Every structure is written in structure tokens, then in C-alpha cells.
Amino acid sequence: MSRDDHLPSKSGAKGAEVEAFLEKVRAIQPAQSSGGGRGRLIFALDATASRQPAWDRAMHIQADMFRETQVLGGLDIQLVFYRGYGECKASKWYSAADALLRAMTGVTCLAGRTQIRKVLKHGRDETKKRKVNALVFVGDAMEEDVDELGHLAGELGLLGLPCFLFHEGGDPLVRNVFEQIARLSGGACCAFDASAPQQLRDLLSAVAVYAAGGQRALADFSNKRGGVTKLLTSQVR
Template sequence: MPQNPTRTVGQAPATSADTSLRPSSTSDEIAAFVAKARAMAPGAAGGRGRLVFALDATMSRQPTWDMACALQADMFREAAAIGSLDIRLVYYRGMNECRASGWISSSDELARLMAKIDCRGGHTQIGRVLADARKEAIAAGVRAIVFVGDAMEESVDELCAKAGELGMLKVPVFIFQEGTDSEAESAFREVARLTGGAWCRFDPGAAAQLGELLRAVAAYAAGGRAALQRLAQAGGGAALLLGQMK
């Protein structure tokens, strides 16, 4: 793995703005995305599902970060039963730090990367995560986005604008909220709704709950809605997500 496997997300020198997000999606951009998504769709020759795995890595999140490190291999295993999966890790922490990896195709590689990252205090940067996901969706094709966090300290309207663009690109955001912050829940639910995704709460430290939810999204990323429907027949997390999706 390269010594510096991540890059800064949506940040130009001397500014903290989401520079990776353009004002609006053009018809040409959307057409390009649709063409790439079809080429990468499960069942296409050589096609691979692509999933953005975004995590809040601020100081309060260390226990959940450690838990996600232990669970990430389950996403690859679930996807392998259906097709194949590439994961792009995105995280934010500290003073305006938001980084993204390249596309990762093995759980060992992702585990090595996550093990090098520690959580640091700071404010949420969900807007930058969504902006980067939109840019990557257009450039490389993305089937789904997972975000795991417990707080939201940004403009709800700005987040919803970014979510609306992902919805136009038909890239659902699956938000898994730890804890009971009502302000975060309201924003998270709306982002999920606007993208055609789903929101679900999991209990602090509940590895089994989070693992079930992550496996469900991995199945969707690798095999589409049909794969999620098959998994939902057994109930659990997949059924909860499917029930919310448009």
C-alpha cells in the first residue's frame, strides 16, 4: 500500500469550502454517470459494485471506529457471495481534516488502512463527505454510500442540497446513527429520504446490529435491490433498510 493512501477531500488551499461540489449537476454529467453505472452494474461483464464507506472519526467515535475496523471484512464476505465489491473509505476528524482512500478491493487492505487512523476531536464535516461522494459517483460510478456517525453540526439545508444531487444520480445514502441525538436524527432521515436511501439507529457498542446493517448495504452495492430483497426475506437489518427505500 502507498505510504499516503488517502487524499484530502474537497479542500483547496486556504479555504474550508466543499470545492469538490459544483453548483449543479449537468445533464452531461448525469448521462456520463448512468453510462458508467450500467457498465459497472452487478451482472455486467467484469462489473464491480462500488460502495463509499464514510465514518465520523471525531474523538467521541473511537469505540465505534474500532468496532467498524472489526466488522469491515463482513461487508466483503457478504458481497463475495453475490458478486464483487470495491470500497472507498472516507473519514473526517480534527480541525477541518477530511480524507478519502482510493478504491479498495480486499478486507485486509482496508483493515491495514483503518488501523493507522485514530480519532481526533473536531466538528462534523458531513457536507464534504457528500460532495466527494457526488464527485466520485460521476467520475467512477457508485452504487451506495454508508455513513456512520452520532452528530450533525452543519447547515441542514446545505446537506439537503447535496443529498438532492445524489438523489438525482440515484445514489442512495444509508445512514447508521449511534445514539439518540434528535437534531442529528432529523437531518439524517432527510438526507436518506432525498437520496432514496435509509436511516437506522444502532445502540452504542452494538457490533451485531451494526454488522448486520453493513452486510445489508454491501449486498445492495454488489447485487442491487434484488440482492437486498433476497437478504430481507430473513428479516433483520436488510428488511429495515428495504422498507424505507423508494
Template sequence: MPGEPIKPRSGDAVSAQAGRAVPQASTSAAEDIAAFVAKAHALSPHAPGAKGRLIFALDATMSRQPTWDMACALQADMFRETAALGSLDIRLVYYRGFNECRATGWISDSTRLAALMSKIDCRGGDTQIGKVLTEARREAVASSVRAVVFVGDAMEEKIDELCAKAGELGMLNVPVFVFQEGHDAVAERAFREIARLTGGAWCRFDPGAAAQLRELLRAAAAYAAGGREALLKLSKTASGAARLIGQMK
């Protein structure tokens, strides 16, 4: 099965009933917070000449099958958009079923990514956005991730816990671009806040709207490969990029 399972991190308690890892409450000493902030500034992912790295996260629960198929067809556009800006590596993260959340290695070839995605089928289950954010933070510290894209339509977790994880990504200068399919109000509230806390952007696309999703994915890839300047340049000709840059800090 494509991707390695994402296991609960140290300090996570696994709830058998909920089927996902629930972070335990903890407090940080002032010196720990100061050290984290210092590390965040030292790990800027936008150093000149740095290779772009993007985490591409997808809700692969049963309701997502049409969007999953669409994303499989569109993901090559993310690579094509960045050809003139520099190289781009993508790490696919997805969740589905009962407590299943997996991540691939870093992929620099669109054909390989498409082949991996084509082997994955959607399965019913609860959302596991918290695991996605935790994995993004771990990779941001380990390999200087430039951005995270998340595509989904629902949120079934504790919003405050998600916001805490999003805030850490914001301190690491890793924006989350949240692309929401549909009009679920609970999901929208959480998605908007995740985007705000990370300095990213929230955008809605209509169910089955391949053109809308394509534009948004192209814009996020441009940012991951070339930073804010690349996104600004693209925004002059692409509506998706304009939607993102209009929200980013």
C-alpha cells in the same frame, strides 16, 4: 497518513472559524438543470455486470473511537457478504480534527482496508458531512458509485446545505444509508432527510452494538454489489436488510 485530503471544490468558501468548506449560494439555469438530470439518468450505477462500488464514510471525531474500532473489526463482513453476489470496491472517507477530511483510493481487499483503518485514530473536531456528500457526488459522476454508507452520531452543519447535496446524489440514483449511533435529535432529523432525499435509509444502532452495526453494513454491501434484488433476497433472512428495504423508494 491513510487517505488523501479532500480539498474544497471550486465555488466553496473556506471558513477559518468553522474549519470547513461552506458552499456559496448559486443559481442554475434551466438548461443546466436539464443537462444534470440527463447525465444522472445516463450514469445509472446498476448496469448488468457492473462492479459494485461503495463509499464507506465515518465520523472519526473523538466521540467516535468506540464505533471506529468496531467498524474496523466488522468491515470484513461487508466483503464476505458480497462474495456470492459479485466483486465490491470500497472507498473509505473519514473526517476528524480541524478541517481534516480524507479519502482512500478504491480498495477491493478487506485485509488492506482493515490495515488502513487500524492506522487512523479519532480526533476532536466538528462534523464535515457536507464534504462527505460532495466527495460522494464527485465519485458518483466519475466512477458510478452504487451506494454510500455513513456512520455517525452528530450533525453540526447547516441542514439545508446538506439536503441540497443529498438531493443531487438522489438525482444520480446513489442512495445514502445513514447509520446513527445514539439518540441526538438534531442529527436524526438531518440523517433521516439525507436518507429520504437520496432514496436510501436511516437506521439507529445502540452504542457499542456490534451485532446491529454488522447487520446494517452487510445489508448495504449487498445492495452495492447486487442492487435491490440482492437486498430483497437478504431481507428474507437478515433483519438489517429488512430495515433498509422497508425505507427505500
């Protein structure tokens, strides 16, 4: 990804094309950990100005994502974020919570427009090089071409990379787009309450478990935790 990564908008997608993507997604098998080893998860966050409180919460939660996957073989996480004017960055892959925390501590949120397209493109390119089991995105806004995002989400679905989107805030249009990305990629979308950090903690831990152990591990985790984690189990095919 670079600051020059600007593509023309793909508008005018027909409903039949969306349905074709959905049919392909329905045929995709659930993700499993790579070769029985460590799972790989892209952890993407909106780091525009309004997101600093959410970024701070995510820093405190990320250790649980590693902890919950140890018995399943462990997890490698790559941090992706966008902020400011066209800035979108991806870290190296981390296998320990303290190293990821140090990387996140050095990031300050800056005003700017959303760049979800770049996140999805990065996930596509990364999993083509080596299998990525899940992509997480946490945000509250969407200021991009919906058809292009749907096209990219469909590509991720064909590659077997499900997107798990966590929506903060009450904007129904944003929620609708997040849900479409989730459906087309074979993942799930869930709103969370910013005043209830344990809710986001459980949701992110559930996706980490899925990335490390697949759908069966997610089902076992949600049966133990209950609550909002069952929403993920019901959506992931």
C-alpha cells in the same frame, strides 16, 4: 477534497424546494451493480474524538461487507473520514478486506466538528467520474447547515447514489437530519445500538449486498437475516 474546501451556507430553502427534490428522488430507479461486475461503495465515518469506539467496531465489521458480496460479483470500497480541524480524507479503492483494515488501523480519532457536507460532496464528485452504488455514513452528530446538506443529498439522489446513514445515540435532531439526507438521496436511515455489534454488522452487510447486487439482492439478504435489515428494504425504493 482539501482543507480549503469551504463553501458559503445555503440557508432559507423553502418547503416546496424540498418537495421538488423528493419528487425527483421517487422517480429514481434502484442502484444496480456496474455492468454486472463489482459494486462500488463509499464507507464514510465520523472520526472525531468521541468516535474511537465506533471506529474500532467498524474495523472488525468491514470484512463481512466484502464476504457477503462475493457471490454477487464482489465489492470495491473506498474509506472516507473526517476529524480534527477541517481534515477530510478519502482513500484509494480497496477490493480486499485486509487492505482496508490496514488503512483503518492507521487512523486515530481527533477532536473536531462534523464535516458531513464534504462527505456528500465527495460522493457526488466520485460518482460523476465513475458510478458509485451506495454511500454509507456512520455517525452521532451534526453541526452544519441543514439546508445545504439537503441540497447535496438531492443532487446525489438525481445521480442515483443513495446514502445509507447509521445513527448512534439518542439525539432526535441529528436523527431527523440523517433521515432527510437518506430520503433526498433515495437511501435509508437506521439507528443502531452500540451495545449490539451484530446489529451494525448486519446493517452494513446489507448495504454492501445492495451495492453489489441491487434491490433484489438486498431483499433476499433481509429475508434471510430479518431483524433491522428489513428496515432498509422498506425504505429503499
